[in-house]
Amino acid sequence: MHSPRELLQRNDPELFAALVGEEERQATGIELIPSENYTYPEVLATLGSVFTNKYAEGYPGRRYYGGQTYTDAIERIARTRARRLFRCEHANVQPLSGAPMNAAVYLALLEPGDTVMGMDLSHGGHLTHGAPVSHMGKLFRWIRYKTDPEAEGRIDFDALRSSALAHRPKMIVCGYSSYPRDYDYGPFKSIADEVGALTLADVSHIGGLIAGGVLANPFDAGFDLVTTTTHKSLRGPRGGMILCRKEFRKAIDKSVFPGLQGGPHMNQVAATAVALGKALQPAFGDYCRQVLANALALARALLDGGADLVTGGTANHMMVVDCVRSFGLNGRVAEETLDAIAITCNKQVVPDDPNPPLRPSGIRLGTPAATTRGMLEPEMKALGTCMVEALRSPGDEESLGRLKARVQDLCASFPAPGVPG
Ligand SMILES: Cc1ncc(COP(=O)(O)O)c(C=O)c1O
Structure with missing residues (x-):
């Protein structure tokens, strides 16, 4: 008897390879897109x-x-x-x-x-x-x-x-x-x-x-x-x-x-x-409180690193960084730079953005997914510091390699629920 996963591997190796690739991407990098999360294993089932x-x-x-x-x-x-x-x-x-x-x-x-x-x-x-x-x-x-x-x-x-x-x-x-x-x-x-x-x-x-x-x-x-x-x-x-x-x-x-x-x-x-x-369970309230605390900690680390945040900070789970003002980079370059250090975010227009949507001025970050992995304020501070360092020198391959290793180390200590590592 083969498990559904084994059947997929045997009967559709092309699709299976993409599934394993995505699992690896989710396990080894960190998701900071504010609209994403790692769902419960019970939900996947x-x-x-x-x-x-x-x-x-x-x-x-x-x-x-x-x-x-x-x-x-x-x-x-x-x-x-x-x-x-x-x-x-x-x-x-x-x-x-x-x-x-x-x-x-x-x-x-x-x-x-x-x-x-x-x-x-x-x-x-x-x-x-x-x-x-x-x-x-x-x-x-x-x-x-x-x-x-x-x-x-x-x-x-x-x-x-x-x-x-x-x-x-x-x-x-x-x-x-x-x-x-x-x-x-x-x-x-x-x-x-x-x-x-x-x-x-x-x-x-x-x-x-x-x-x-x-x-x-x-x-x-x-x-x-x-x-x-x-x-x-x-x-x-x-x-x-x-x-x-x-x-x-x-x-x-x-x-x-x-x-x-x-x-x-x-x-x-x-x-x-x-x-x-x-x-409905009390633990979910604790999770939500931590999402907000993590957002404040991430915003603090970015502000300390000289980032310009739309509205000056956050009062929910997300923040929008004006990368042109902060680092002289457009949002597309910022997104690609963070991708190179295993941090996924998304490019984002800022209010009355003079730049077009595919090359906007900002990026958007959020903490629900990182919080689901169990990360707390110290990890937010570490991630914020890595981001600032990367965005300050997006062309420095050596530094990006070092930062990627640091982010992946962090991710290895905080496995994503439901994602085979
Ligand atoms: C405020 C708001 N409304 C609606 C949607 C649309 O949701 P979906 O992408 O599931 O169609 C989104 C998705 O990002 C959203 O942020």
Whole structure:
């Protein structure tokens, strides 16, 4: 009897080689992309389970195919755990990922041509918040708000309010991919109430940190809807969830299925349930506190090394380094330089970046994955010091080789869960 892994190795050596290569890359280097994490071994097991064989169009108790005893059970478990974690009335756990999750919300509650407000992409917003290249960007009329460089890069609520009063949006989206501060939900809610707009918080990046109780919950400020991906700080499988008050339940569920999707990926729903179960345990709160402490420690090491951080630092799990200002390098060169020392990050536009997205001014860093490996403040300091050294002399092969060995040594002491070393 061969294990599934042995079968793959024997029957598809080409694919197997790529799998082993990726395992080695993940084991020997460190992941500092803030939207990534190492998921739980139990999640990997559930993702690769027989739930992937099952069609389950519809919702528990109302399916279009037979044989739903266990699919109904896992979806109910996932929904109950999500409601408990986020203290909300309804959870839809079927969105295949973050982009269809947000599309499902817009298509449920807006008409084509309606006005929506979202953060400008270079100031931290996500593509799904109305970037002109996205379908949602074309379907609705998006008004962008920005951060204020005079106020350390915090959101400019005076400008946001004036714009909302002028354009009367039907929905205001609060939520970001590269905004390194906590989200201040109160002002959004009062501006939205003033103009009669719905409030959506897309907490894809920080969903885990809210579930773990270390960042504010938008429902406490009276938000109507919250969306989150499940694979970032929540440590689950790739996927999305829509959380809302019960008055939106029918519209949201209809929008996800049959509006936008067909059969849900039940292996993913099962794996989401597993991750949400983990997030309900007290240890997850400790993990989240450490993610924040590690981000502060990494930011401190970078600032001490002369790095220029957008907004001057961080209050969540991520930071954006302006590499042009700090080291005279664009983000692409910085990303490649860190890759050469076994640190993975991603190039990133900075607010009103004069440089193009494939050669932007910055990089984005985050601590959820490193924290999952068990790294603490001293390791963050060590990584920050290595990064500064590398970015100061990106052409010095000898120094890069030395730094890579140091990073790989560190990684060897902190194995990534679920990743064969
Ligand atoms: C704020 C935000 N919303 C939505 C998404 C989209 O998620 P996905 O890549 O799973 O489609 C992301 C992904 O990075 C994100 O950061």
